[in-house]
Amino acid sequence: MKLKLLTITFLGASLVACGGGGGGGGGGSGIDTSVAYQLTARINGVDVPNFTVKPGESKVLGITTGQDVEIIANAPSTLLTTDNGAASAAELAKTDTNYRARFTTTQHTIAKRVFAQSTNPLNTAGVVITVSSSDTSFNAVTPKVGDRFTYAETDKTLAGTTVPFPLSTHIVTALTAAGWDEDFANPGPVVMSKVNFNKNGNRIGYQATANDPNGCKNALFNPEEKLLEFPLVQGKTYGSSWTTSCAPDSQLETFSAVVGPYEQVTTAGGVFRAFSIETKTVVTNSTDLRLPGKGYQQTVTVWFDPILGRNVKYRGVRSYPGGEPTTDRDKFLTETNIDLTNVVKN
Structure with missing residues (x-):
């Protein structure tokens, strides 16, 4: 053997586990038009370090119930996919460069957001949001x-x-x-x-x-x-x-x-x-x-x-x-x- x-x-x-690796880069400190299209993020208003999503990529952002997720694009974008799983999502902001929502859930769940660059719709980038409830125990998932x-x-x-x-x-x-x-x-x-x-x-x-x-x-x-x-x-x-x-x-x-x-x-x-x-x-x-x-x-x-x-x-x-x-x-x-x-x- x-x-x-x-x-x-x-x-x-x-x-x-598709797609390329990547990841690096700064947090969601604002719009940066000097680089190619990308997404960054904040949780409860705080920049998420080392979180950058580029075209063709899909990255995970883990949060707990009641937290705000803010996704910042460095170029005008269109929201293509909204999937909240078992969570409720109260949208707090929605412009072509800034999306913010508060996620709450009574059971552990996965939500998704996929964005496309407005001037080049083939440039899509996804964020998979895992949302933990207040339950401290976790069962197997399919x-x-x-x-x-x-x-x-x-x-x-x-x-x-x-x-x-x-x-x-x-x-x-x-x-x-x-x-x-x-x-x-x-x-x-x-x-x-x-x-x-x-x-x-x-x-x-x-x-x-x-x-x-x-x-x-x-x-x-x-x-x-x-x-x-x-x-x-x-x-x-x-x-x-x-x-x-x-x-x-x-x-x-x-x-x-x-x-x-x-x-x-x-x-x-x-x-x-x-x-x-x-x-x-x-x-x-x-x-x-x-x-x-x-x-x-x-x-x-x-x-x-x-x-x-x-x-x-x-x-x-x-x-x-x-x-x-x-x-x-x-x-x-x-x-x-x-x-x-x-x-x-x-």
Whole structure:
């Protein structure tokens, strides 16, 4: 069983992404006509730093019930899409360069706003607004067919090599009796794999395409790769174990997690409200003969947005307590860094 299947143990469950990356830039300090068309934002009148939406992009803005969202365009715009989900939105301002609304809700929900530049309607930019209610507990969410989530990943190997990967877009393709299916596609787009999830967003299967570099073409997680357990609430602890199999090989993985604060976190994909979850995964019987101790372990901090139903940031460190491999050290990871860069919600 090749390493890559096992590399992103947490990615498969909830880092589940179109569009380009981007993100950077200043907050909503006013109209700036010196740059190409873009949107910035304020929450309750305060500029949101590092939040810029450019044509073709869709970024997330996480708020709590009762907060005002102000979206500022640097050129005259038309509001194309208004979707409030389960929230009510009282519009407080609506001009061709400034839109402001107060969102209130009794249940966690997602709202959307899509804008187009008036002089060039093909220049569209979207804002996905996740709105938390006063409830501090969160249940699993079901995505919609066509939802797309894009991630950027950079790894480091035992040889000290930094390895950047192409952007990966996870596309929800079908809702199933068990949960849902997704295509993981690289730019092109080239579908690298198909992944099967249960209703809690935990992986139960994986089928690589001929283009995927993994040695494993058909993996199963029995009974499930249980990285998420609902309801999620700060302070919750949970654990699980499963067998990852790729015929004729299999390995046992054990997992533990502690749910930390529900906090603000920023990536190129937006400004999110997410749980920080500290996790540890231990593999004790790897079939990879290059591992002297036949195993490894990884500690990961992941930030999971429970309204979006996705990981938005992942920082993982892998170690080899039984001894590091002495060959092919450029094939074994020590660090994994993954960020959500773009979100398209149906």
